[in-house]
Amino acid sequence: MTTIKDIARLSGYSIGTVSRVINNHPDVSEAARIKVEQIIREQNFQPNSNAKQLKQQSNSAVTIIVKGYENMFFEGILERVQAILRDSGEDVAVAFLDEYSNEVQAAIQLCTSRKPKGFIFLGGNLEFFKQEGMKIDVPCVLLTNTAGELNLENLSSYSTNDEEAGYQVIDYLIRHGHSEIGIIGGSASRIGSQIGFRRMKGCLDAFAAHGIEFDEKLQYEPSRFSMAGGYESVKKLLKKNPKITAVFAIGDTIAIGAMRAIKDMGFEIPKDISIIGYDGIESGRYTIPRLSTIHQDTEILARKGVEDLLLRINYHHPVAHEDIPFTLIEGESVASPSNQ
Amino acid sequence: MTTIKDIARLSGYSIGTVSRVINNHPDVSEAARIKVEQIIREQNFQPNSNAKQLKQQSNSAVTIIVKGYENMFFEGILERVQAILRDSGEDVAVAFLDEYSNEVQAAIQLCTSRKPKGFIFLGGNLEFFKQEGMKIDVPCVLLTNTAGELNLENLSSYSTNDEEAGYQVIDYLIRHGHSEIGIIGGSASRIGSQIGFRRMKGCLDAFAAHGIEFDEKLQYEPSRFSMAGGYESVKKLLKKNPKITAVFAIGDTIAIGAMRAIKDMGFEIPKDISIIGYDGIESGRYTIPRLSTIHQDTEILARKGVEDLLLRINYHHPVAHEDIPFTLIEGESVASPSNQ
DNA sequence: CTGAAAGCGCTTACAG
């Protein structure tokens, strides 16, 4: 195997100088840089990352923590994040966690055993970060949830403005003539740290703005972020409240499960029941009928998240919290209620 | 940070002995083992994996190479493989590759730069493995394709019997009264190394067994393993051959895209056109109508693959090639042709 | 700008 020693010997420079060239140190002569780079290319030399990391006291891998299995939206982001990271020469480790597990504790443990350079969280509960987020001693980025109010020195976040989007969804449904609107998804707890809560908050504002009442008991049903979750929760919801004419599923994965349940209950979408999702996943463009939804830009989310993390790992940039744009996509799953 | 040095000091034994305890070496006294293990527990000590791997000349991470973006079947396996590997205490790195890229070359490169312990391939082209598979110097497992005939010393494989399953699919459609059957998916090349080809082979046998002709020009259309691919390919197929009454998509992801296209062309499923997929992904149970398909057991696939890899990494077990069972799931997407 | 050298935290012959 070719090591830095070989490159040193072959180039006529010392190991130290070769190392400096590899790491783009400024204090290297042009001549040395050119010569060393040439030899590296000739030998197709790859520095041993274990040795490098041993010195630098960190593992090369950026770890992506995905909260929830079979959440298709996260799968899409994961693919992009991984690809961008790889193009930047970074190693990528992945850990899938249950939707309800403590991702911060998992990260803390990984810090001592694997020493990753940084974390990207796909989904996260702010409550966990508030409790012991600072125990994670490497840069973190939270995607699809806002952590601005936590003000942690090691946590950036990028997400759509969930509140604003929630508002637009309900406003959109109301403008289509719906007044008995159901909402599914998220956990029932009112901690305010869950993504579902922020979307819900926007919904409530929209109901209030239109002077329409919203009875959580009769119009809300919690659900896991899965198709099975959506299937069960919408069934419960429509059974306990047959007056509902439109459903907002706070994730497309949930919405797709719900569509199937609505169909199984004998209703037509959107004639009998309208449904709108959130995320804008690829699958939603192929459902029958096509799913109306709030589209989050996966590409921007992934790119901003990785860029932020790398700048903080390599150049100690400060944390940032940014909204990324969203658009309401009109599919075929929303219509005016037929009894109008 | 606690290092092996601290454990040595605290336990009263040398670094060497501590290392032997950690690595379960036989030549350690019972007393030493107990004492050292106690201190390790007290200190919550985690060995530095970089140092370990530097010595052992390998990286801890098992790397999963996923061939193709947005292939929902692979995403499901990925989640399970990652979880099982993590439960075994293994680090997991992931690399998503384009469906048509050379995964073997990618692996060879990773070997020199990252030194993984082993690879799990989700999808793979046998041709690439035949050419330079032996250049990968760590154990490999190929999932969802059979590599038995290649007889490589470093490659195990687990998959359904694609030929048998392909046979059953066509047999099933023919028994439903279809004779003009279209097939979509896979690449047009007849190398015989692609998964599509094996399924196709079984299909051809079934046509022959029933004495029905199959004109590849008029009844086959290649497609990427994506919903967009399925959408486009079935459109082409039905345009060039309007007599088709049933379509076999060799992957559920393709099938879901195709269903949407069929609908957009003004046909009803299964009244006008029947469709059947392959894989048995979760999403197929929520489509409208539900997708009929060949179900591969993700759990078994993931578990066998990981088990095999670990046994070969740790105990130098021999390679294996095994068929895993499949079942034809009758959804709602296949009916008898209406003009019968 | 460059080189010699210490040291990161481990593993593993070697000697006893």
Next chain:
DNA sequence: CTGAAAGCGCTTACAG
């Protein structure tokens, strides 16, 4: 069964 020591391939003060 145990310890002392070399060495894995790098990075980085330090000295010049």
